[in-house]
Amino acid sequence: MDRSVINHSIDQYEKGGAKLRQAIAGLSPQDMKAVPIPGKWSTHQVVIHLQDAETALADRMRRVLAHDEPSLLAWDENLFIARLKYDDQSAEDAVQIVEATRRQLARVLRLMPDAAFDRKGIHSERGPVGMTDLLAMAVSHLDHHLKFIAEKRAKLGK
Numbered sequence: 001m002d003r004s005v006i007n008h009s010i011d012q013y014e015k016g017g018a019k020l021r022q023a024i025a026g027l028s029p030q031d032m033k034a035v036p037i038p039g040k041w042s043t044h045q046v047v048i049h050l051q052d053a054e055t056a057l058a059d060r061m062r063r064v065l066a067h068d069e070p071s072l073l074a075w076d077e078n079l080f081i082a083r084l085k086y087d088d089q090s091a092e093d094a095v096q097i098v099e100a101t102r103r104q105l106a107r108v109l110r111l112m113p114d115a116a117f118d119r120k121g122i123h124s125e126r127g128p129v130g131m132t133d134l135l136a137m138a139v140s141h142l143d144h145h146l147k148f149i150a151e152k153r154a155k156l157g158k
Contacts, residue, residue, distance in 0.1 A: 001080075003114055006109075006114070006132070006135075007009055007080060007110070008104050009132070009135050009136060010109045010110055010135070011106075012139045013040065013102055013105075013109070013135060013138055013139050014102050014103060014106035015108055016098065016102050016139065016143075017098045017099030017100075017101075017102045017145060018099065018139070019101065019142065019143075020047070020050060020072070020085075020095055020099075020146065021095050021099065022141065023045060023146050023149045023150065024043060024091065024095070024152075025148065026158065027043060027153070027158060028157075031043065031092055031153075031156055031158060032047070034043040034152075035065075036155035036156050037151065037152060037153050037155060038083060040051075040148070040152075041081070041148075042087075042152075043091075043149050043152050043153075044086070044087065044091050045081060045086045046148055046149055046152075047091040047094050047095060047144050047149075048081075048082065048084075048086040048089050048091065048094050049077060049080070049086070049145070050092070050094065050098060050112070050142060050145055051093075051094035051095075051097050051098055052075075052077070052080050053077070053141055053142075054097065054098045054101050054102070054138070054142075055074055055097070057072055057100050057134060057137060057138040057141070058102075058105050058121065060072045060111075060121060060134050060139070061131065061134050061135065061138075062105070062107060062137070063121055064119050064120060064121040064129075064131050064134060065108070065116055065131065067114060067117065067121075069120060069121060069122055069128075070122070071121070071124065071125065071126050072121040072123045072129060074124045074125045074126075084134045087132060092154045098142075100143065102151055109135070116130070117130075117131045117132050117135075118130070119131045
């Protein structure tokens with residue numbers, strides 16, 4: 001893959017933490033925990049989910065870079081939200097974790113030789129997953145959920 005494309009993906013990845021912070025800026029704790037769309041997660045729950053997903057995706061990328069075809073375990077987001085007390089976790093801490101994780105891993109990614117982006121891991125449900133696919137997943141997953149946060153803000157008139 002062209003290094004300029006990889007660098008662009010790394011830049012987009014790194015900017016994700018700031019995009020998340022901006023998406024929730026100005027929301028009160030009540031706004032964060034409101035459920036303006038019945039049957040959907042609150043913004044607070046989305047933020048905690050994004051932190052959990054960030055942790056999982058960053059771990060997968062690190063494993064692919066460090067190990068030869070490592071196992072990448074699937075996880076059930078619905079079990080996480082049901083069992084990990086999302087409403088009692090800190091959204092601010094979650095945002096800080098996403099920001100710091102992306103900043104730190106982006107530094108590592110920029111130092112990797114081109115060949116590192118040809119590496120892959122073996123996902124427990126999807127089979128082989130390439131490094132560039134993982135990076136793209138991390139970028140698109142956050143952007144996907146930012147749309148939901150924007151929709152919730154609009155329903156709250158924010």
